[in-house]
Amino acid sequence: xxxxxxxxxxxxxxxxxxxxxxxxxxxxxxxxxxxxxxxxxxxxxxxxxxxxxxxxxxxxxxxxxxxxxxxxxxxxxxxxxxxxxxxxxxxxxxxxxxxxxxxxxxxxxxxxxxxxxxxxxxxxxxxxxxxxxxxxxxxxxxxxxxxxxxxxxxxxxxxxxxxxxxxxxxxxxxxxxxxxxxxxxxxxxxxxxxxxxxxxxxxxxxxxxxxxxxxxxxxxxxxxxxxxxxxxxxxxxxxxxxxxxxxxxxxxxxxxxxxxxxxxxxxxxxxxxxxxxxxxxxxxxxxxxxxxxxxxxxxxxxxxxxxxxxxxxxxxxxxxxxxxxxxxxxxxxxxxxxxxxxxxxxxxxxxxxxxxxxxxxxxxxxxxxxxxxxxxxxxxxxxxxxxxxxxxxxxxxxxxxxxxxxxxxxxxxxxxxxxxxxxxxxxxxxxxxxxxxxxxxxxxxxxxxxxxxxxxxxxxxxxx
Numbered sequence: 001x002x003x004x005x006x007x008x009x010x011x012x013x014x015x016x017x018x019x020x021x022x023x024x025x026x027x028x029x030x031x032x033x034x035x036x037x038x039x040x041x042x043x044x045x046x047x048x049x050x051x052x053x054x055x056x057x058x059x060x061x062x063x064x065x066x067x068x069x070x071x072x073x074x075x076x077x078x079x080x081x082x083x084x085x086x087x088x089x090x091x092x093x094x095x096x097x098x099x100x101x102x103x104x105x106x107x108x109x110x111x112x113x114x115x116x117x118x119x120x121x122x123x124x125x126x127x128x129x130x131x132x133x134x135x136x137x138x139x140x141x142x143x144x145x146x147x148x149x150x151x152x153x154x155x156x157x158x159x160x161x162x163x164x165x166x167x168x169x170x171x172x173x174x175x176x177x178x179x180x181x182x183x184x185x186x187x188x189x190x191x192x193x194x195x196x197x198x199x200x201x202x203x204x205x206x207x208x209x210x211x212x213x214x215x216x217x218x219x220x221x222x223x224x225x226x227x228x229x230x231x232x233x234x235x236x237x238x239x240x241x242x243x244x245x246x247x248x249x250x251x252x253x254x255x256x257x258x259x260x261x262x263x264x265x266x267x268x269x270x271x272x273x274x275x276x277x278x279x280x281x282x283x284x285x286x287x288x289x290x291x292x293x294x295x296x297x298x299x300x301x302x303x304x305x306x307x308x309x310x311x312x313x314x315x316x317x318x319x320x321x322x323x324x325x326x327x328x329x330x331x332x333x334x335x336x337x338x339x340x341x342x343x344x345x346x347x348x349x350x351x352x353x354x355x356x357x358x359x360x361x362x363x364x365x366x367x368x369x370x371x372x373x374x375x376x377x378x379x380x381x382x383x384x385x386x387x388x389x390x391x392x393x394x395x396x397x398x399x400x401x402x403x404x405x406x407x408x409x410x411x412x413x414x415x416x417x418x419x420x421x422x423x424x425x426x427x428x429x430x431x432x433x434x435x436x437x438x439x440x441x442x443x444x445x446x447x448x449x450x451x452x453x454x455x456x457x458x459x460x461x462x463x464x
């Protein structure tokens with residue numbers, strides 16, 4: 001089976017969207033996954049674990065970790081930041097927050113940020129129940145698939161201000177948990193209906209900041225996991241939760257058009273975007289273009305008169321509206337800050353986005369003040385996350401570059417080596433290099449291990 005459509009069913013039209021999705025999720029097996037899906041899913045898991053290890057060192061999510069530590073709980077699953085063990089749902093919550101702690105987790109054109117919601121939920125359950133690596137891979141691929149399918153029907157969320165990672169994440173986590181728990185179709189339909197009551201999440205943070213955004217992935221992971229467990233115990237939910245008159249598609253997407261048939265025809269984990277800048281995805285193409293122009297022409301901050309940046313219309317408000325950061329999230333959502341930081345430091349290191357001194361650095365802000373974003377039509381066939389950058393210099397020279405996609409986007413795909421290098425850099429400072437190497441090799445061999453615990457043990461302080 002090379003896609004997610006499944007066999008034709010005569011009464012297909014009578015099925016609800018939740019039933020159709022649940023049928024496919026509960027039927028999928030590891031052997032159904034094409035080799036490229038298996039390999040990509042392992043890289044997604046590795047990348048997510050690296051971001052969690054980086055998040056363990058960051059102050060902006062420390063309140064989440066303090067609460068998780070204080071609450072304790074039955075030792076079922078590992079907390080990435082400490083190696084301590086707590087309940088599966090609490091581990092999913094805390095690890096999901098770590099995985100979305102610094103805008104460095106993966107992105108997806110349909111599913112938003114998939115791994116930080118799906119992987120923590122799936123890994124916590126797999127560890128608790130002693131599941132195999134093959135089962136974990138299947139669960140993660142299925143969870144990402146569900147987020148992308150539903151995202152294809154709710155493209156209006158970004159204009160209405162709902163955060164897709166939270167809205168869709170509860171269903172992706174529920175699907176992944178359903179695979180690991182062995183839910184049948186009816187139970188998974190109920191899980192989706194239950195999870196819907198925890199869908200939500202305003203995007204006001206992209207206007208005025210607020211570190212609460214980091215919780216969206218963790219809360220989605222926890223809610224989806226618990227929805228699947230509640231469904232297994234017999235709790236019910238509405239079967240028309242997606243297409244109903246008060247369902248997800250209308251409330252969050254503003255439409256009842258449903259999932260396009262074409263969306264069922266591929267494995268969406270293959271469209272994962274790996275981020276190599278710790279910033280909102282809409283600014284990556286401009287940052288790539290600026291980096292190329294800087295390196296090619298030796299442009300210095302003092303040379304610049306103006307920087308014009310053409311973006312897809314929604315990106316002007318989602319990544320280009322903040323010019324004076326007041327916290328890490330507003331720095332990571334500021335195109336002006338990211339460009340200024342690159343000229344001031346030569347790069348866009350994660351630590352610099354979390355350094356309060358950088359948010360008010362005159363050298364960074366003065367370059368940012370020269371940035372003029374505007375909405376442009378993206379050429380047909382190019383990714384929405386493309387950009388045109390024109391740098392006008394004081395001597396009259398004008399330098400320009402059009403960037404179709406960016407490094408890590410499927411249009412400019414990252415190599416396995418680049419993803420592993422990012423993982424090692426993120427893990428550095430949290431776990432010793434030898435253990436990071438062992439963890440990377442363990443994830444690489446995930447489809448051969450009988451118990452995922454052989455991987456999660458490497459997250460503990462003593463590696464035991």
